[in-house]
Amino acid sequence: MSEKMADDFLMSPMVDYCFKELLAYPTVRKGFLAAILNRDPSEIGSTELLPTILEKETEEGKYGILDVRIRMKDGSQIDLEMQVVPFAFWERRILFYLSRMYTEQIKAGENYGEMKRCIHVSILNFIHFPEDQICFREIALCDLQTKKKYTDLLEIYVLERKKLPPEQLKEPMIIQWMRFLSAQKKEDFEKMAEKDGYIGEAYGVLKKLSADEQKRLEYEARQKAILDYNSQVIGYTEKGVQMGEERLGRLCEALMDAGRMEDLKKAVSNEEYRKELYQEFDIL
Numbered sequence: 001m002s003e004k005m006a007d008d009f010l011m012s013p014m015v016d017y018c019f020k021e022l023l024a025y026p027t028v029r030k031g032f033l034a035a036i037l038n039r040d041p042s043e044i045g046s047t048e049l050l051p052t053i054l055e056k057e058t059e060e061g062k063y064g065i066l067d068v069r070i071r072m073k074d075g076s077q078i079d080l081e082m083q084v085v086p087f088a089f090w091e092r093r094i095l096f097y098l099s100r101m102y103t104e105q106i107k108a109g110e111n112y113g114e115m116k117r118c119i120h121v122s123i124l125n126f127i128h129f130p131e132d133q134i135c136f137r138e139i140a141l142c143d144l145q146t147k148k149k150y151t152d153l154l155e156i157y158v159l160e161r162k163k164l165p166p167e168q169l170k171e172p173m174i175i176q177w178m179r180f181l182s183a184q185k186k187e188d189f190e191k192m193a194e195k196d197g198y199i200g201e202a203y204g205v206l207k208k209l210s211a212d213e214q215k216r217l218e219y220e221a222r223q224k225a226i227l228d229y230n231s232q233v234i235g236y237t238e239k240g241v242q243m244g245e246e247r248l249g250r251l252c253e254a255l256m257d258a259g260r261m262e263d264l265k266k267a268v269s270n271e272e273y274r275k276e277l278y279q280e281f282d283i284l
Helices: 003-008 016-023 026-037 090-103 173-182 186-195 197-211 213-242 248-257 261-269 271-280
Strands: 068-071 077-083 118-124 136-142 149-160
Touching: 016 026, 016 068, 016 077, 016 197, 016 213, 026 173, 026 197, 077 090, 090 118, 090 149, 136 173, 173 186, 173 197, 186 197, 197 213, 213 248, 213 261, 248 261, 248 271, 261 271
Parallel strands: 077 118, 118 149
Antiparallel strands: 068 077, 136 149
């Protein structure tokens, strides 16, 4: 690679490796969280990165692995996940992560009053809600009769990058951050960095990360893993269509997410075992 190409290289914040590295910096974290929560950055205060592995509740239970998990100064928690491609059972998985994050807060005998607000944030590089053009939505429990919010203790925020509206003179901070995360050219990053000091800080960190040879190797390895994963899903989906079983692609995603590669290989060649797995994962 030429020296000029190396100088021009910038990681994409839409790759989860880069996104996690950016949020490891407190100032970047403060600016992004302020935008997500629609607050002034001065209100955010100190934040703490927490372990991203959700422990199993029972021996037979399932681990959960989050991208970024943050505790706010008031004890509330926010889990942020970068999702590059559509994922089977996406809704169920984020509900699993959110509920586990919530219940992990207290142990047996402790007071329910100690439980704090938990928010899951999904940043999607695809359209999940095709029926509208809303690029940032907030989902909460509500009373279906009164249409009023029941509680803010469990909430889901969804950002759909591909629904970004045409650029306007004055935009909400979350839209500006989405433009930064979506940028692909150096001039686009620089343009966004000029508009806000916290985005400018994020751009400075991005340049630093991109110039670090070891970080770059790790980033490229993650990019390759994503491409390999996508290729496998597409391959099994196409094979499923050929076999008259379009749902095989969804089963493939579910098994790969669970790390059950041997079950996946067996399912492709064994119809009866495949049927058992369809039932296990509730794939109709």
